[in-house]
Amino acid sequence: MGLRDWVFGGDETALETANRLRGTAKESPGEVDVDRLVGLAVDPGEHAVSRAAANGVTALVEQRPGRLFDHVPELIEATMVLEGVGSKQRGAFARAVEHVADEDPSVVAPEADRLVDSLEAELEADKQPGSDVYIDPDKAAGLSHAAAAAGIDDATPLLERLRRHSEPTVSDAARAALREL
Numbered sequence: 001m002g003l004r005d006w007v008f009g010g011d012e013t014a015l016e017t018a019n020r021l022r023g024t025a026k027e028s029p030g031e032v033d034v035d036r037l038v039g040l041a042v043d044p045g046e047h048a049v050s051r052a053a054a055n056g057v058t059a060l061v062e063q064r065p066g067r068l069f070d071h072v073p074e075l076i077e078a079t080m081v082l083e084g085v086g087s088k089q090r091g092a093f094a095r096a097v098e099h100v101a102d103e104d105p106s107v108v109a110p111e112a113d114r115l116v117d118s119l120e121a122e123l124e125a126d127k128q129p130g131s132d133v134y135i136d137p138d139k140a141a142g143l144s145h146a147a148a149a150a151g152i153d154d155a156t157p158l159l160e161r162l163r164r165h166s167e168p169t170v171s172d173a174a175r176a177a178l179r180e181l
Helices: 003-008 014-027 034-042 047-063 065-079 087-103 105-125 137-149 153-163 168-180
Strands: none
Touching (some): 034 087, 065 087, 065 105, 087 105
16 A cells, blocks of 8 residues: 555546556566556546556557557557547557567558558548548558558558658658558
8 A cells, every 4th residue: 555545545546557657668668567558548538648658658669569469459449549538649559559560560460451441541531621630640650660561461552642641751651661562
């Protein structure tokens, strides 16, 4: 029982948990509760929780991408959140999938359809009339690279469309992914 629990009689808030897990992911990536960290990142309830947990996912994947192998479906699902809570972190989740694909492409390959669907949803939502959604360059770049690293040939037509996008990060990443495929 921690001092806070003893004094206030309560558990830590979701934000406190996300911040604690983020810190553990940075300092001791082998000890972090990955299930809890990813759970808070992809289903946060509020932006601050999502941001803190996504930063923890980023720290973890940069040091130990293998710890996220079992969570690729959840991370790809989180990239599909285009509006609302968690939408601002979709690029961080895509970059996490990219790191996993670099480490072991066979982990990402079974999620090919969902990865392509996420990229397509991003491109379709971009600059639609009445929508505040604009393409997330980190998401497009991360998933483009992950598709290439995992050898997802079905992404080729979509990468061709992304290659012609006006956002330089997006078009450069798509161009590089097409070369890799």
